[in-house]
Amino acid sequence: MSARRNTQDSQERTDYLGPMTNIDREFLKIAEELLAVTENGVHREASMMELIVKKLFKAGLGDSAHAKGQILKYLARAEQKRERDRERRVQNGLKWKAIQQERLVQAEAAGQSTRLILPHPDDMTIDPKQGVILIGPFDEHSLMKLERDIQERNVFMLQAVLEDRIDWPTPSGSDNHSDEVFQGGSARLICMLIDQTLPERHRVSDDDWIRHEWLHRQKTKRELLKEVRRAWRSIGKSVPRGALTPSVDKTVRAFKAGQPFLTDLIFARKNSNRNAAKTAALELAQTMLDIVHPKDLSNTI
Secondary structure, X not given: OHHHHHHHHHHHHHHOOOOOOHHHHHHHHHHOOEEEEEEOOEEEEEEHHHHHHHHHOOOOOOOHHHHHHHHHHHHHHHHHHHHHHHHHHHHHHHHHHHHHHHHHHHHHHOOOOOOOOOOOHHHEEEEOOOEEEEOOOOOHHHHHHHHHHHHHHHHXXXXXXXXXXXXXXXXXXXXXXXXXXXXOEOHHHHHHHHHHHOOHHHOOOHHHHHHHHHHHHOOOHHHHHHHHHHHHXXXXXXXXXXXXXXXXXXXXXXXXXXXXXXXXXXXXXXXXXXXXXXXXXXXXXXXXXXXXXHHXXXXXX
16 A cells, blocks of 8 residues: 555656656757856866856856746756656566567467567567667568568578688688688678677577587588578579579778768668658668679689
């Protein structure tokens, strides 16, 4: 009873504040802006809030001290509203995750498919500031995209086993093996990079890697060549038998070229700018075409 009363009292204390308004958001936004300041000859950045508080403690402000005090009161009220809304988002996220977990348990107990129970509870992270953050598919369209990425990861995983069995020549003009890291195909590197973009529950563990390589190393090179070609066809790419991925050197350079677009994409998504995210994604895809397009698997065994 006491816990319930405390909860109700806390709710009443925050409800009187009213809803978060655009003015509240602008006040908080401006208060958190960083400005370049110089103190005792040292350059640094400070928030607008910090500067206002410091000025309040300085003598000789006169009437301006009252004005700044009013601003601080408004900011404190806006901050209370933000914290209240954050707590609500967290609680709603926890409830949503619990519901999804229960749906998953019930479907598994009934022997039903859990494929379309989205989002998967393991893909729901509760952030103290934003509430629930989805790190996996949330509808059937995004699920199909994830399944496609997993398929491509698996194909490059198989391609890596094939390329590991190739005797790559020493780079021309090199008397040592200092450039070995840049020899051969880059299927393993591409596979690892794709794998890191997947939700954690879909990533390949070290044990999975070892088991996969051991199983396929039992096959003859002829059997492996056929299986790799069938794997490429399964994802709709017609790749010549024995085709190899670009060199690691070329792949690394392509990724470096695409890095600015990747940064723009992450920033746009973080700020919910869909148009900017779409543009960055298209530019990144065009830049990375060297790596994943089958026509670039031109070298043959």
